[in-house]
Amino acid sequence: MFARLARLVTRRPGLVLLATLLLVGATAVLGVTAFGKLQTGGFDDPRSGSTHADQAVEERFGGQPSLVLLVTARAGTVDAPDVTAAGRELTRTLAAEPGVNRAVSYWDSGGPPLRSESGRHALVLAYTSDDDVAEDLVARYEQARDVPGPVTVTPGGAATIGENINDQVTTDLALAESVAIPITMVLLIVAFGGVVAALLPLAVGVVGIFGGLAILSVLGSLTDVSIFAVNLTTALGLGLGIDYALLMVSRFREELASGRDRADAVATTLRTAGRTIVFSGATVVAALAVMLVFPPYFLKSMAYAGIAVTVFAVLSATVVLPAILVLLGPRVNALRVGGLIGLIRRRRAAGAAAGPREASESPAWRAVASAVMRRPLLVGVPAVAVLLMLGIPFLHVSFGTPDDRVLRGTASSRQVGDVIRTDFAADTAAATTVVLEGAAGGPGGGAPAGGPAPDGYARDLSSLPNVARVNSAAGTYAAGRQVTPPAPTDSRFSAGTSTYLEVVPSVDPASDAGQDLARAVRGRPVPAGTSVLVGGPSAVLVDGKATISDHLPLAVGLIALTTFVLLFLFTGSVVMPLKALVLNALSLSAVLGAAVWVFQDGHLSGALGFLPGPLDTSMPVLLFCIAFGLSMDYEVFLLSRIKEEHDRGVPNTEAVATGLARTGRIVTTAAALLAVTFVAFATSSVTFMQMFGIGTALAIVLDATLIRGVLVPAFMRLAGNVNWWAPRPLRALHARIGLVEAPRVEVAYNVPVENVG
Template sequence: MFERYGFFVVRRARLLLIISAVAFAAAAVIGMGAFGKLQNGGFADPAAESARAQRLIEDNFGGVTNLVLLIRATEGTVDDPALAAAATKIATGLAGEPTVSDVVSYWQTRAPAMRSTDGRDALITAHVMGDDTTIVANTEKLLDAYGTDGPGYTVHAAGNAAVNVDVRTEVGTSLALAEGIAVPLTMLLLIVAFRSAIAALLPLAIGGLAIIGTFALLYVLGSVTHVSIFAINLTTAMGLGLAIDYALLLVSRFREQLTADPGDVTGAVVRTVTTAGRTIVFSAAAVAAALAALLVFPMFFLRSFAYAGVGVVIISAVAALVVVPALLTVLGPRVNKGRLPWARRDPGPSSRLWGRLAAAVMRRPALAGLPVLAALLVAASPLLGVTFGSPDEGALPPGSGSRVVAETLRESFPGNGNTLDVVTTGPVAEAAWAQYATALSRLPGVTGVQTASATFADGGAGPAAPGAANLASAAGQRLRVLTSFAPQSDAAQDLVRDVRALPGPAGASQLVGGPDAQLVDSKAGIGGRLPWALGLIVATTFVLLFLFTGSVVQPLRALVLGGLSMSATLGVMTWIFQDGHLASLLGFTPRPMDTSMTVLLFCIAFGLSMDYELFLTSRIKELHDQGAPTETAVSEGLARTGRIVTTAAGLLAVSFFAFGTSSVSFLQLFGLGTGLAILLDATVIRGVLVPATMRLLGRTAWWAPRPLRRVYQRVAISEA
């Protein structure tokens, strides 16, 4: 199959290059509109109780407060007449905006909870309407109009809307810096890795095709479903990274074949496609399968990375298998043009260092493997105490505006603590509502329950809070549950469960929302579907590796070692970002592991680990099929792929490590974690544990039951 395709590419090389150029131009035209189709947010399960509660609040109660303006007196207090007049003008202007509802001002209500304890700060709260994307755009316009300082006062913004604006700004700046570091460094390393300018341009061509092609795909998908704007960054990093992987594999094999027979370009291309091309097909399928597992989750943030990831993997593989062999056919020996002055001598297809390492490990597999295994288990041990959270202002750097205001609200506004929202799906009798609010006020950690007609605390009723009239509507009732528990804490999440377990008022059902309820629902949505995602990854990886090797032992070995590598990586990330080690160096505040980003990191890093697994296993199997003993096949296979795998991994890791320069902690977590997983897998796993396990398994490594062996012989995609 691959041999026939290789001959086809040789015969139609120039035609394929022309078609590829036309496809690139068409994709570029379509892909230019992708940025306008992508959206912010997507971290919540739209079917969860908290999401349904938020929709009811937006439809019937003016929306959840998501914008807070803190007005600070530079002299005197917030009660000074001049400042009061200016603040009232700001509140009146906000109330007149078509994208704003539920504006409440201290100068309107004189509510003590909206004035700081020292009298220098006071609040204006509002709800900015729209979906996650339009809220950000609307908030930016509002802050431009009402967020500027004036005589005797300053204006600072907080709330989810302002946090999202700050996050987008910080992420944009961080990504520009990361790409500014990664792209030039990657280009330099490409020239060093390929040892010639011409060969180094090949992965850039494939990467460009993959990235632009996926942009066009995202435009189409963004027109019919929700796609996160962060998918763009995965597309760029993985498009270039996989292009490097595939181009390096193809060019290295082509050079090896051409060295063996310098005059036979056709034979070199055909053999390259037959061997490396088969590896790329299985590798792309393995990476795509790991990313496709993200489709089982209900949050479109995660699903977006499945769309973008699977798209960029497939397009990268197709581009590599079409463009690179065609270019190699046209270039022939000229692929080595522009060699670096110190790279005139071809180092040959094998690396003595990796070959000797494999041989040394296999002489004493237990002695070599056990210390590495122990180190990986120690690295994974912080996972025993892992906790998970959702993105909030804590992910921003300490000096960010919305984070500073949020900290001020917690410290100087005792009445503005953490809250839950409870809404009913229909009107409730006053007596039943009061009885329900009284029961809620007695729950541990609840400091007050606000309804439209009263405020309840410790089972007693008091006057209604200022501005509470909008907590009632013809469609139902709403109340605010005030709690002393810190946001996203275990106690706050337990309170959500306690409120949901409490019988509601007679005659209506209730929904519980708010940030802590969203976190509980997000963890449940991800946790409930995580076994399905893991099962999908395990099943597809097992099937692909079985079809690739004809063994049922090899897939199990790869899954165990891949799981061990990922556990160690996530353990190190927990030690850093949750436990706070290196916090001062990286400039973040320790917080729970981001739930969505941790799942994303696992799926991407595991998929890429299978990429390198197949690079190595393909060469080992090729030698084994030629009659070499397992030990010889492993040592020679690692000798011939070790340099390729570590070079490709190092180049790809640069793209992800560049995210470590970000000022947003969840981007740092993603970048450093993915980069570490890639390097760990390409060095420790492939260099030590694979040879050790293969030596211990011996001939068993290639075993399969006879019925499955027959299946393999009938359906497997072989090299020839």
């Protein structure tokens, strides 16, 4: 396969580049349309009971309030005559807006629950027909926040949270790129020692990014896709471009230095580094594809984006980049930079007298590998202990769903949410929603004709712990008694043979008590002949956690199986895949523990500017899959060179030392550059995107240092020849279907055997 590909790119490099330019142009035109098709939600399970309940409320009862307006008196209280007049006028105007089904305020039928305890604030709730109407209203009230008058009006609620997050993601993406790209470009010039070579990773990355955006645009027209997939597209596209270009260009330079002409150098590079990239890309795709088993479309969107970017990056690195290298030849080293870099290059050139293979090695990494393998237990055990200690905080992890608190305090939805949490007895918009369906007759109390009677049921629910009140067709109940009779003109709680109740909590819906309340509501007896659906924020969180835990064993099993199969095909060993899985598990546990320590426990919250809180239910899964895929990327890089030496007959310790010496610089350079790309998301104003960026960057750094630099050589030294063991049937299978770079050639090496300990 690689021989045919080499013939294509070496004979027709100009044609390959022309086709690439046409492809990039087409994907760029299509990709820019993706932004208008993507959504801000996607964190809940579309098949869960809470989702069905919320859909029923939306379709039959007009839904929950999508827009919450916080009205604040500039002077005095909201009961002042001028504030009252302004509040009523605001409610009438809002109710008259096209697409607004209903508007409720403190000055209208909302009553005391919509008045703050301090008396300075009151709420206006708007029920809209669709999201577009709510978004238009949010934009209008955002612009009118500073209009003179007796009150200020600040928009909040679900629609405003969505708009604030959407706007912030776009802003954060531009900021992250403005930080990451210049730094990355400088580091690339340092790493490659020249401007021409430094531009090649950007070429690979651009193909991957535009290709990924084009796929998101197509999928966004067919199904729900999360806006956050754009962040992964840009970061992963640039990162994989760096990884793959570093590997290809380094090997191409090595082959040129050995005296090959440019065509032969490209052919050898494709056969070795190109093969490694294809396997590496396959492991990344396998890790990302696991997210498709989870129902929330946030995770599915990340899988779509990651798979698309990886496939385009692999194609670009193994087809487009070789064509560029054929045309450049030795000019790949053009426009070298001076100073310290020039000194480093001159020293490397001076080492060429020892031969091109030795000159391509890193003496520092050979020294590290040799030192580790002299005392593998002494070095390896403390490294394992460090990773385990980093993972300890994950034992007390708690989970939540994104709300306004993922935004900075300057966002209007966050400001409204903070006031409601601190100055209101309860939040109607956070109610647990209950839909009763059936044909149980009974005395009215506002019950629909032939439908279930909600009075006794509402009274029962209001007596549950942490319930502020229950709003129903039978009136409002609190502490087991009716406090407000049903309004004759209020029909929003009744629809045919169904009725709807709002169980308003007195606690944070994301808290343990809020989740317990949702479970308690589901556990209460319902009127005879009826069925119940329970939704709302607390129920969504309960169902989201259950969804992740239910699908996690399948996801872990799939990722372990696919990784094992791919690494077996790559190495012919069953030990190497098992070693990779164990070390990756150690690394990922450390990353997840660090995420809890920082973002849940609040360490560094001042420096990073976020509000500590539970981790989003989807984020550990995303971190696991992304970090696992990228770590396997570097695993394949290192194993490819170790196996190349092993297949030449080099003894185990020498093969490991040589492999690390020849890939250590590439892996650490690629890791540093990729970490910069992801850590740039620390500038985000959305907390879970900060966690994603910092967590991924930490995973990359740990993998390139403790894992590849310490634990891999320590393990391989202890395992010795067992590293390459496989049962006889699997060895036969690998001989038939495994991919082998070159025939095994025995080379005599006189390498002393060190003591283990």
